[in-house]
Every structure is written in structure tokens, then in C-alpha cells.
Amino acid sequence: MLKNIKRKIFPDRQEETAKLEAQKLRGLVRSIMTARPDEIGCEECYEALDRFVEMKLAGKDAAEAMPLVQDHLERCYGCKEEFEALLVALYALA
Ligand SMILES: [Zn+2]
Secondary structure, eight states: OHHHHHHHHOHHHHHHHHHHHHHHHHHHHHHHHTOOTTOOOHHHHHHHHHHHHHHHHTTOOHHHHSHHHHHHHHHOHHHHHHHHHHHHHHHHHO
16 A cells, blocks of 8 residues: 555666666676686675776786686676676776
């Protein structure tokens, strides 16, 4: 009942949230399906992220230099968002 009322008041927001959830879920499923034994976790990814972004900005092949970070970004929606935000921020500053 409450859900229906909320949906009437915030139709767009509901949809956005649903989309986001679906995306997260897809990322999760993909990460389970394609898990590698040598993959890194979010924490390691986060620690390496600024170096990764710096390489990208310098025009170097970050994906080849740091394949595990690249790999993690492909499978983890949260880290990918963070990476993209960082990239946009640094481009704006440059
Ligand atoms: Zn992650």
C-alpha cells in the first residue's frame, strides 16, 4: 500500500533506483561468474586507483600495467563509479 503511494509521488525516483539495483545485481552476478583466483578486492582496487587514473591521464596503458585493477573495475560497479568520478574530477582539474 505504502509502496503504491510512494510510486505515485516519486515515479522517476523509483525507476532510477530500480535501474541502479539491476545494474548492481548484474555486476554482482558477473563477478561471481567470472571470478579469478588472482583478483583483487575493492580495498586493493581503491588503493591502486589514483595510480591507475594518473596513468590514464598520462596517456599510458593503465589496463596493461595494472591488469588486476582493470579487471576489478570491469566486474565491480561500485569501484567503476568511483574510478569514473575520479577520472572526471582530474580531467576537470587538468
Ligand atoms: Zn570493487
